[in-house]
Amino acid sequence: xxxxxxxxxxxxxxxxSIFLGVLSSVPQLASHAFNWKEAxxxxxxxxAFSIIxxxxxxxxxxxxxxRRQHISxxxxxxxxxxxMVIMFGLAWIQQLILSHINFGPVMLMxxxxxxxxxxxxxxxxxxxxNNYTGQQIQLELEKVKxxxxxxxxxxxKQQINPHFLFNSLNTLKLxxxxxxxxxxxFIVKLSDFYRFTLESRKLDLISVQEEMKIVxxxxxxxxxxxxxxxxxxxxxxxxxxxxxxxxxxxxxLVENCIKHNIVSQSKPLHIKIYDTDDxxxxxxxxxxxxxxxxxxxxxxxxxxxxxxxxxEKDININSDEKTFQIKLxxxxxxxxx
Numbered sequence: 001x002x003x004x005x006x007x008x009x010x011x012x013x014x015x016x017s018i019f020l021g022v023l024s025s026v027p028q029l030a031s032h033a034f035n036w037k038e039a040x041x042x043x044x045x046x047x048a049f050s051i052i053x054x055x056x057x058x059x060x061x062x063x064x065x066x067r068r069q070h071i072s073x074x075x076x077x078x079x080x081x082x083x084m085v086i087m088f089g090l091a092w093i094q095q096l097i098l099s100h101i102n103f104g105p106v107m108l109m110x111x112x113x114x115x116x117x118x119x120x121x122x123x124x125x126x127x128x129x130n131n132y133t134g135q136q137i138q139l140e141l142e143k144v145k146x147x148x149x150x151x152x153x154x155x156x157k158q159q160i161n162p163h164f165l166f167n168s169l170n171t172l173k174l175x176x177x178x179x180x181x182x183x184x185x186f187i188v189k190l191s192d193f194y195r196f197t198l199e200s201r202k203l204d205l206i207s208v209q210e211e212m213k214i215v216x217x218x219x220x221x222x223x224x225x226x227x228x229x230x231x232x233x234x235x236x237x238x239x240x241x242x243x244x245x246x247x248x249x250x251x252x253l254v255e256n257c258i259k260h261n262i263v264s265q266s267k268p269l270h271i272k273i274y275d276t277d278d279x280x281x282x283x284x285x286x287x288x289x290x291x292x293x294x295x296x297x298x299x300x301x302x303x304x305x306x307x308x309x310x311x312e313k314d315i316n317i318n319s320d321e322k323t324f325q326i327k328l329x330x331x332x333x334x335x336x337x
Contacts, residue, residue, distance in 0.1 A: 005062045006129055013054045020117060021047030038098055045094045049087055050117050056082060057121045061129060079122055080115060087114030144309045148204070171225045186224050193217040200247035204310055205331065208280070209241035214251045222258060229263040235274035244331040245280070246306040253282045253303070253326055262287040279316075279327040286324050300326075 021043035060079055091110050168190055175183040196214045200206055212234065223230050232254075254271055261284065263269045272283045300317070307313045307329070316327040 006058050006125055008054065008058060013051060017047045017050035017054065020050045024113065041094055041097050045090045046113070049090050049114055052086055053083055053118050053121045057125050061125055076122060080118055083114055083118035084111055087111055147305050147309050167225060168221055175224065182224065186221065189217045189220040193221065203247055205244040206247045207241060208236065208243050208245050211245050211247065211250050214248060215254055218251050218254065226263050227265060229265050229268050230258065231268050231270040233270070233272045235272070236280070237275055240275045240280065240330070245328065246303070246310065249303055249328065250282065257284045260289060262289055275330070278330045280330060281325060281327050283323060283325045286322060
């Protein structure tokens with residue numbers, strides 16, 4: 001996630017630098033041996049150093065490509081070293097202008113003053129950056145929550161809806177009337193499916209192994225209805241089971257395959273799932289139904305949205321005249337902000 005670059009109004013930089021320059025000459029104003037030339041030169045050198053440090057700190061903080069909410073000590077050391085070199089150079093210029101003054105004894109004080117000014121600039125900009133980053137992260141988290149609620153709502157509409165429940169209960173009725181031996185298993189799988197729905201819908205990610213349990217339960221219910229009209233091949237490697245995935249992603253894709261294609265004993269729908277090149281691939285032959293509502297985009301948009309906002313990753317959709325294919329990037333770890 002890219003951070004927002006720091007920008008400070010030039011007026012603030014110049015006014016604060018002039019103020020620090022004047023402030024650095026206050027001890028001279030209180031001295032009996034006050035000299036206007038020395039005070040002006042001292043103020044100008046300090047103000048110039050402050051302006052340089054403002055822009056150097058802004059440049060260094062903006063170099064980092066990723067947002068961070070902690071102090072980078074290596075970056076701080078680089079800025080301090082640069083500041084000391086620049087202050088030494090400005091002090092040398094001051095020595096040339098005020099050649100009657102020996103700056104050797106006070107050089108340490110000059111460098112300390114430069115370090116303090118540098119630290120003030122760095123800490124102010126770091127706090128400003130962290131405050132802005134925190135606000136952005138909070139806004140993004142709220143957006144993710146809102147998007148997830150929308151996705152969950154759409155998933156629930158597709159999974160716990162009267163049409164799906166009616167088909168399941170109608171299938172169960174037919175199985176009971178024919179004394180089908182798998183009636184009890186059907187009831188168990190139907191119960192498992194809705195239990196998975198309730199348990200997983202509040203999670204951002206679950207393991208692929210858990211997701212496949214949802215898919216297996218769903219396919220069992222559909223095979224009880226369509227019989228050999230559905231063929232399913234799972235060629236996912238064992239190492240893929242521990243990777244992560246937004247809940248109901250694979251189930252929703254399998255459901256879309258069944259919803260938008262002809263499924264029959266004479267023309268079985270073969271759904272394949274496998275892994276390749278750090279991706280999970282879901283593939284099916286195109287056996288498109290005639291006069292069906294084209295609502296495929298809704299489910300895919302939900303999946304795209306969750307991958308994009310939770311993980312900043314995109315899914316790939318490939319389709320030709322014969323095959324429809326969706327590739328999901330593997331998620332090996334997930335860090336909350």
